[in-house]
Amino acid sequence: MKLTPPSYLMLGLVRLGASSGYAIKQAADVSTRFFWPTSLAQVYPQLAQLEAAGLLSRSDDPHGSRRRSAYQLTDAGHEALSSWLRSPRKGTTQFRDEGILRLFSADALPLAEQLALVRALRERARRTSARMREQIVPLADTLASSGNRYPALVARLGADTYAYVERWLTRLEGELERGRAGRPGWMLDELAHAGAENLDAHHVARYDAKEDADARAEVALLERLGLTPESVVLEIGPGTGQFTLAVAPVCARVIAVDISEPMLARLHANTSRLGIHNVEAVRAGFLSYEHTGPPVDFVYSRYALHHLPDFWKALALARLRATLRTGGVMRLSDVVYDFSPADAAHRIEAWCATAGHSVEGEWSRAELEEHVRDEHSTFAWLLEPMIRSSGFQILDAEHSDDGIFAKYVLRAV
Ligand SMILES: C[S@@+](CC[C@H](N)C(=O)[O-])C[C@H]1O[C@@H](n2cnc3c(N)ncnc32)[C@H](O)[C@@H]1O
Secondary structure, eight states: OOOOHHHHHHHHHHHTTOOSHHHHHHHHHTTGGGTSOOOHHHHHHHHHHHHHTTSEEEEEOOBTTBOOEEEEEOHHHHHHHHHHHHSSOOOOOOOOOHHHHHHHTGGGSOHHHHHHHHHHHHHHHHHHHHHIIIIIHHHHHGGGGGTOOHHHHHHHHHHHHHHHHHHHHHHHHHHHHHHHHTOOTTSOOTTTTSOGGGGOHHHHHHHHHHOOOOHHHHHHHHHHTTOOTTOEEEEEOOTTTHHHHHHGGGSSEEEEEESOHHHHHHHHHHHHHHTOOSEEEEEOOTTTOOOOSSOEEEEEEESOGGGSOHHHHHHHHHHHHHHEEEEEEEEEEEEOBOSOGGGHHHHHHHHHHTOBSOSSSSOBHHHHHHHHHHSOOOBHHHHHHHHHHTTEEEEEEEEOTTSOEEEEEEEEO
């Protein structure tokens, strides 16, 4: 018998304990099919041939009234599998994906539809990566106790590959959006800096359980600072909208600007559920939101500005100042480090040590580490001059005792 890759696939799965044709199909569906599609029609003839060649042994394994065969690797089967694994041949890569085939011909579409296609493919990559990470990897991990760690490693390769494809398509989406808006090539891609978690529907769904934005107290503060039922509020980075939902009933209108589609979808679901009609949700960012109409009375932004590197923070602040009437108020809260560089390591370490263990109802250590490593929270002694240079007066600055969080009240001058 001439052995082919499907033969080795059978031998490999039988070796891992999938002993019947049915079990092999089930196992292939959650493992090898991601890189080597197999049809059920191939499985039984292959098993019969491998048995005839002496590479598998078969015994009867009836299930109730149903006849079933159980297969095991013979010594010759082990030998065949090992020599294939040791052979110099690496095989060819076969990659078939209709989505990518459509992308290949996407120049035939107008820009808006190219963008829609890229978004759909990005969303598909996100879902596949999440499924692999949440279902396939843990399943493969259960094999580790029997000394088989490579199925889980290959599953991780799959999850990481799709995560990379998602990031790549996110970048492309940003480029296409910039092209559509006629923005220059040197402009920051805000979507690529939005924080992968904010574009992840699972994270968005559990966000409110992890974070309490203290919205009532924040609204009360704005009321003390002059917010009235006639005020217009511009909020940047509202996320799920904890503050938005609290402020909307006591002001004329809220313009809620966020770069993340899943966050805006959640915000929209929340406003619909509560029957709130004076929130205008806009998909844009600090650097791309184009304000029309009279300047607003208040700007609000909590835990969002750190997504921009410092140069862009200054530009964002100047743009926000331009949308705010002179004398208007901006409330800005964020992770802002109030210590010197020499103290950074122990202050950051102390903050990370406060983290919880899971990502469900709390911020995990990995999430805090990622914030410090990959996002752009900066020192107070850098941010505060930027705030002033952008046309604001700092009326109040409140720094948390651990030097990690800052809340500002700013007046447009
Ligand atoms: C940590 S969440 C904060 C949500 C909410 N403000 C709160 O306090 O709970 C950060 C939000 O900023 C948004 N964001 C990230 N980069 C942004 C940008 N460049 N422009 C506007 N929003 C952005 C994210 O999509 C996300 O909704």
